[in-house]
Amino acid sequence: MKKWIILLLILAIGFWGFDASRSTSTTDKHPQQNLHIFHGDLRLINNQFAVDETTIPNDIKLATEVVQYAEISDATTEISKRLAQHLNAMLKDAHEEGITNFAINSGFRDFHTQQSVFDQFGGNVALPAGYSEHNSGLAVDIGSTSGPMGVSDEGKWLAQNAWRYGFILRYPEGKTDITGIAFEPWHFRYVGLPHSEVMFTEQWVLEEYIAYLQSNGFYKTTNGTMISYYPSIEDAQEAVKNLSDYELSGDNQQGIIITK
Template sequence: MGGASESNQVPAQTIQVGKEQIYKGNLVLINKDYPVHPGSVETDIVNLSERKELLSGFGLLNDKIRLPSNVLQKFTEMVYDAGKEGVNHFIISSGYRDRAEQNELYKEMGADYALPAGHSEHNLGLSLDIGSTLQAMNEAPEGEWLMNHAPDYGFILRYPKDKTAITGIQYEPWHFRYVGLPHSKIMQEKQFALEEYLAFLKERKSILATVNGERFEVRYIPISQDESIQVPVNHPYELSGDNGDGVILTVHLDS
């Protein structure tokens, strides 16, 4: 799936990227060492109980579940397709949490089961806890379906059973994070946790990936201050920070 860069073959233009971009985007790393920056929190966060027209194929644990509109759209698409295969007992038990909610959870659950405010992906807005009304997710058809298919829709299981030493978090078969395509599929193929994927990109600097028959270039660009970077003229691209010291440029070469 990896390969050499095609940057020199794609007509480019120069844009200015501010250092604040490091803290924004689908690939921002949040863990005990990398807290949520105020500029990282997703915008357009909606209360799902107020969007009942979108609640097809899944339920809500309560009327306080919130997610960004784009993540909700991708999740709805995913569970719709699961439903066509007879897997349709999904429930969202948690989505976006503000710092006060996270702090309350941390005090209630303790450090073994919750992260302090500002260090949980739920404070970012790109993560959600998905359950099944049938049984525990590690045994439910919903859990198995997501393990196999969530990356097709841009989601990853954030805390796998065999990555606890890397993520620092115990196995959570319910916690999914949106990173977007092609990243979720690359991570699935290489069996990377998000920490490993970002380290891989930083080391390789540039990779080519073919996902669902479409070609992408993914480039890591270090950013120490406001910088000028090269982006394509004729291809769509996305920028995401890593919440550390760089940004990831993702170019869709076949569009």
């Protein structure tokens, strides 16, 4: 009888430990917990690859509570607190350079809200539930109160500088055949550094960057950061055995990207 109690205790502690580790942020450096294909800042989300519902962040707040240096167009707009922190750092620097007329038009959308947008506006304007980056908490629509983003100072500043803060202009001009989405000068996606810099420098959209990593196996940045692709969890597990201080992200398909 006692043996059973001890066994149950071990199981309970083990399960609790596992559960606690799952709740850690995907940005911190606890790779064992993040070795997951559908998690991470580099996961590809588009009309082919949906957001895994288990990855929805647990730090969703009202934008009015966590976003600074921008108007919030709709008071019900929600955003991931972590994303807001990166956004605030970016908008603060823009403000210091005199670029101040920012408006946040959309942040996090849950699957239900996304489906309503899709049902209301149709497939030419919106994506069905799960297939929008807004469902992941990693995307934000930034507008300007001084004019259309494509021509405003806010849009121009972000197009040139967002990469410094880990953001990419996700649907640029001239890439519609790859992204499947027309030019959206307002939609920014967080991928983190150095990836945003690589994509800005190479003029790659996320589809191209992930495809390059998958086919080439790695990308080495000019300052020596190695970004490596492993086509399965098992390969990635093997690779991280002797590594420390690295970051992981799934590609939302089958593999893992290790940044070291």
